[in-house]
Amino acid sequence: MEKRNTPVKSGGFFNSFFGGITKSGKPINETTALTLSSFYNGLNILSNDYAKLPKSIYRKKDGDRIKLSGHHLNYIVSKRPNQYMTAFSFDKVMLLSAILKGNAYAIINRNELTQKVESLQYVDQNLTPVKVIEHKSKLFYRIKEKSYSSYEIIHVPGFTLNGIVGVGVVTLAAMSLGVNLNSQEYASEYYETKGEGIGIVTTAKPMDPEAKTRYAGALQNRLNTATQHKVAVLDESGSFNYIRLTPQEAQFLQTNKEGVIEVARWLNIPPHKLKSLEGATFSNIEHQEIAHVSDSILPWAKSFKAEYDVKLLTKSEVEKGLYINFNHNSLLQADKKTQAEYFSKLIFSGVYTRNEVRSLLDMNSLEGLSEPLTPVNAQTLEQIDTKLKELKEKTNE
Known part of the structure; x- marks a missing residue:
């Protein structure tokens, strides 16, 4: 359907x-x-x-x-x-x-x-x-x-x-x-919420709930001031402990x-x-x-x-x-050294002409650099046969 x-x-x-x-x-x-x-x-x-x-x-x-x-x-x-x-x-x-x-x-x-x-x-x-x-x-x-x-x-x-x-x-x-x-x-x-000034107050003397609330409120107001140095005094042998990570x-x-x-x-x-x-x-x-x-x-x-x-x-x-x-x-x-080695191998193996590499490097071409280079020790069978024939002809002469 x-x-x-x-x-x-x-x-x-x-x-x-x-x-x-x-x-x-x-x-x-x-x-x-x-x-x-x-x-x-x-x-x-x-x-x-x-x-x-x-x-x-x-x-x-x-x-x-x-x-x-x-x-x-x-x-x-x-x-x-x-x-x-x-x-x-x-x-x-x-x-x-x-x-x-x-x-x-x-x-x-x-x-x-x-x-x-x-x-x-x-x-x-x-x-x-x-x-x-x-x-x-x-x-x-x-x-x-x-x-x-x-x-x-x-x-x-x-x-x-x-x-x-x-x-x-x-x-x-x-x-x-x-x-x-x-x-x-x-x-x-x-x-x-867990930086300095946040912690638990302990005291050796029992306190009723209302006293705890007043005590905590007074301490909090003291530590919440905008001054650079904050000092609080604890009564009744109290001690303040930070909440750690x-x-x-x-x-x-x-x-x-x-x-x-x-x-x-x-x-x-x-x-x-x-x-x-x-x-x-x-x-x-x-x-x-x-x-x-x-x-x-x-x-x-x-x-x-x-x-x-x-x-x-x-x-x-x-x-x-x-x-x-x-x-x-x-x-x-690549880095300059690796890039230079890479281009050199391609130029001397005849893959790139020198002007083609200049183009890749965003450079203008130069006269005489558009022909590919051929290694002298790398030849085709046809080239070898041609050279052998030329050598025989010269020898016969």
Whole structure:
């Protein structure tokens, strides 16, 4: 039986099973989760690194890649997707939406006559909820009481179980983030309510309830003064004992430290990116950076690239070899010594010309440096045969 106007849900199991509130009654959602420094820092790093990727329109032709700087899409994807945002701001907020809300949406505005893409308008799901509907085996989007076909919407889901709509990481990580939020609240509460001047008064002489109340009130008023030095005198051989942090409470306050590792797992980001340097050394930090690009950034870049190629380029353009390139090499900058060794090997093996390396280093080309170098001890069989023939001819002469 054919489905008609059926809303596609993002995962009722997760939405109903996970979630909750902190011990102070705060809901665990995108806003409260961002008050965790590690969670905020992780999201900021992921979205910034993705937004930093240079994006351009290229064409494959005879095995070469040609950058189409004059293509109308090049300005949109690399400079200004719409009148409100730069490409960096647009890319950053799109990835944040995909991670936090589970889905990133943008409306594709096309020229009515030419059907060329004119802008990409980000859809703020906090202000405008998006409903995804399946009708006659096709997807439609309902935004501000207006329906859009799949062709008119950029839609990149995050973690998804049905391949269509995603689930936000906060929905899945609510329990884990809730523990970290509780420990954060507990630490704040402790420093507010269990500092100096808070404790227990003991006395050798029995006191009636009213006397205890008066005694405690007088002591509290004395210790609550705004003066720098606070002095209180206790009668009847009384003694004042501070309430100290118990070993169990101290251990609970360490939960924030463990929470950094937990956040790193949920965001799929190396702990050293969240300023947790345990186990990190100068010898392995470069490898961890490479792992960050390949494991954390590239999967998101591939998701957005696939959607852009399908929705922004026409079928005829794709058949002509056009594609949108996300250059991740900008995130793989090594130290100067390693970089020099890397480029030297590629130049002397003939992989790069010297001008191509200058271009990668953002330097202008120089005359005479566009020819690839060939090692004298590395030759093809054809070259060897040719030289042998030339040698025989010279010998016969």
